[in-house]
Amino acid sequence: MKLKYLGTLLDSLDGIAKIRAIAVAPNNRKVAIATADLNIVLFDDKLQKKDKFATKPVDSKYGKKSYIVTSLAFSPDSTKLAIGQTDNIVFVYKLGETWDEKKVICNKFTQSAPVTSLIWPEENRLIIGLTDGKVRYASVHSNKCSTIYKTDAGIISLAQSPNRRSFVSGHEDSAIILFSFETRTQSKICVHTTPPYCLLLSNFGILAAGADKRIVSYSEQGRILQEFDCGRDPKERSFNCAILDPTGYNAIFGSFDRLKLMSWSQRRGAWDEGQILTIKNLYVVTALTWKPDGSTVLCGNLSGLVLSIDCALKRALIKNQFETTFVSPSQVVVRDINSDARCVLRSDKGLSITDIRVMGRTSRYVIAYTASTLIMVDRETEKSSEIPWESGGNEKFYLDNENVGMIINAGEISFIEYGRNEIAGWIRTERLSPHLISARLNERSTKSGGDLRRVAYMLDVHTIAIVDLTSGNTISQINHGNVVDWLELNETGSKLLFRDVRSSLFLFDVETEKSSNMINFCSYVQWVPKSDVVVAQSGDQLCVWYNTDFADQVTQIPIQGDVDAVLRDNNRTEVIVQEANAKVAYELDSAMIEFGTAIEDLDLSRAVVFLEESEKDRVEVSSMWKQLAEVALEQGNLLIAQRAFAGLKDISRVKFLEETIQLAEDAAKQIGGDGTQHYKVRARLALMKKNFKEAERIYLEQNSVQEVIEMYQKLHKWEEAIELAKATVTS
Structure with missing residues (x-):
């Protein structure tokens, strides 16, 4: 990894104007900086200044500047910001998801001593460190606090592990205490050589540093693993703050005019000293944070200066449109040059990414290979999956389904549900056309609840199989006299539409195992999105089934052209027909569609709201x-x-x-x-x-x-x- 100056967010001021805290939202869209004038300055994901608001004292009678902001922490959902202050309080501000939302204080946690540090590992679990030696838990739901453990020495630092299952606290008496959320126990694992103002908990143990210019690596049992004496360099000063990257493989320590990089070597199983970035007149580094995508480090100093530091191993260009930035061997930021949209490829197993491909009709999906896994990311929904995969280089991908990715390899089709790190299931078939395979994985709630993982496919040209991927059992088999050329399950997997080469359209009910002929001479057919309504074309008639339980109850609309698409939003459903000179929209009965879907999904409250509006x-x-x-x-x-x-x-x-x-x-x-x-x-x-x-x-x-x-x-x-x-x- 190389550290390189990128830009300036806030200019330095005359005199001391210490930047005490910087925080980045987990979704990477907001940056909060606590300035010396007791304001919080907000930046967007492009590091452009968007907003600013003043903090408040716990009691105005002591004066508006009777306190100092010591720490910041974003909530895991990125909508709230916790602010720790020396006037014995933590305020939680609700910032919202967009910049237009009003900022309000949603929680106040009064403490027994000044707040020194904050971490927010889970939505309802805010951890607070105090100068009286207490580590406290604050619930944003109940607005109550409780003490996790108490010591005789004040808390000077808190650090959570990348997996958020534990954290460590550093104390004024140089002690380091490890707390596990799973066992709810704490243990004093060691006493550092100096108060550990720089304290990090990685996947490979603990890193601690302070005024003695030494960086020490400890195991979680407190055993010294490595020791780096940076004091041998006459230009080095004491370490004031440190930050760990999102993967846990790199750490940066800030001192005077310097940022020192430490990197974990998988080959050696140890930490290596990396690059030292020297910035003249940076003076004392007082705050560091790493953006969740791993691309940038933000650095604040004693005079109010905030810099952005680029972190990249290498860069490359795909299709002359997508820039890839390797921030570590196992993490890559992919940026669309045209729209500046970004997504992050990350191997949760820490494996090096060796090959990256951008696929799909609109380049929506990014595929990455490691030595033993395959990573698939949907750029629009930001859902990522990493599955075990031994690549032979011959696999093909079908990515037309928004919820399911299909990988075809040697006659075997594997189904990937975006957002899950496992193969949902697999089938074997020689009929590999995407028009003859329909997979539905948890796209809509079902009456029975639980996971829905069903796929319909062709066993041969006349036989359709419907399989439950969770159990691997065959639910139904349909034998049809003619060759089937198209099929599709509805979103709940309870009904199957299929068409044969004679253009006859059939509907099969999976529960009753009854099949019915819908129409003949069918040239187009589709399920209306998020419903069980069917739209089909037969000649110059547009056929609509609002209730597929009664195949004979069909609404026919004369049209002059060919159906091009079916579009649906919250207010209306339209069938787009390509006529002679233009595209014409035919609106369907939204009332029938919305109500029928709510009843089918047993979303009765939604049905009531719809009927009241109607x-x-x-x-x-x-x-x-x-x-x-x-x-x-x-x-x-x-x-x-x-x-x-x-x-x-x-x-x-x-x-x-x-x-x-x-x-x-x-x-x-x-x-x-x-x-x-x-x-x-x-x-x-x-x-x-x-x-x-x-x-x-x-x-x-x-x-x-x-x-x-x-x-x-x-x-x-x-x-x-x-x-x-x-x-x-x-x-």
Whole structure:
């Protein structure tokens, strides 16, 4: 790695104006710098100044400048910033995801002593170091603090491991303490030669340095592994701050006019001294941070100067459009020169990246090879997967599916779900056309819940197989008389569309294993995105199935041209038709699509919101309220069912459900658990469905004969009540 001056973010001031802290958001989009005038200056991912706001004292009666900002830490979701101050408080500001959002203080954590350091390893786990020797845990959800451990010497540094499973604290008495989140135990592992103001916890142990100009490498048990005496160089001064790169393979120590690089050698299994970057008149380095993509180090000094330092092993250009910057052997930043969009390739196993390719119709995907793994990154969603892979150089990639990558090698197809570091499954087939393979991996929630990993493919020209990739079991096999030339599963994997060479379109229901002929002479077919609605073309007719459970219920729209695409957003769904001289958009019934999808996904709250919005537009939705009521009752969601009957203006059922809900709540308080499973509640729901025998069975299971008789009496079913009474007397 080479360190090179890149640019200046903030100019130096006359006199002492110490930069005490710099933090970069985990998503790499925001940089926060604490300046000497008690302001926080914010920069974007291109290191352009975007905003500035003033910090606040814990109590204004002591004066607006009665404190010092000592530390900064971004939340893991990059939307919050914690600020540690010497007036015994930590403020957490909500910055939001965009620059337009208003900044508000969402948490205040009052402490017993001045705050010296902060780390934020998990969303609800903010770690605070204090001058009285306490290390405290702050919960941003409950707004409460608790002490993790306490020592007699003040905390001067905190450092977390790259895997965020542990952290170390450095103390004024030179002690170093290691704390594990997994075991929730701390141990004093060693006493350094000087107070460890520079303290790092890497994958290979601990690095510590301070005023004695020595860098020492310790194991996590406190054993000295290496020692570097930098004091032999007469130009070296004491080390004031240090930072570890995101991979944990490189570290930089800041002193006077200098940045010293340390790099881990995998071959030797030890740290090596690297380049020393000397910058005249930099003076004392007071703050360092490394951008999460590993490309840049930000450095602040005693006079208010903030510099950006470029970190790169080498650079290269792919397709004359994508610049690759190796920040370490196992991490590469890929930048689109035209749009300046960036993505990061990183081997989680620390393996060296040897080859990089940019693929896909819009160059959306980046593929990288290591000695024993394959890394796939979606540049748009920033999802990355690293899978075990021994490359023979003959594999091919199908990357048309936004959620699933397919790798074809020697007749075997491996499926990769972006964001997961494992092969989702594999199949063998000789029919390798992407039109004859359809994979659905967790694209939409299903009624059963859990992982959905299904693929449909051709066993031969007449036989379709549907396989569960999780278990490897075959769910269904479809034998068709004609050669199949196209197939596609819906997003929940419950239904399959396929077309044969005679242009006949068929729909197969995976659960019922029933197949139905949709239309003949089909020239185009597609599932509407995020729904189970089918759009197809037959001659000069556009055919739409809003409910695929009834294949004969088709809406036909005359068109003059060929269907080009189906587009959908939050407000409308359109079919784009290429006519003689222009493209024409035909709008579909968004109400039917949105409601049907919500019901299919059992997202009942979403269905309620949609129907309420439709009522505002004076759309007739009574049939939909009725369908929602039936589904809600079937799922045991009494509140949604009550709202649906209110939409139907069925006051009697609304009141009946109100009493039932109250009964369920009372039962939950008395016996605990789910109150809807109480026998009286279940009996009332069966009664609503007019399933009287089911209600009778539920009561009799509890020996509540009198309640059954009373139920029949209220329903004026005298014969059933008398027969039950006679049977009870006889028995």
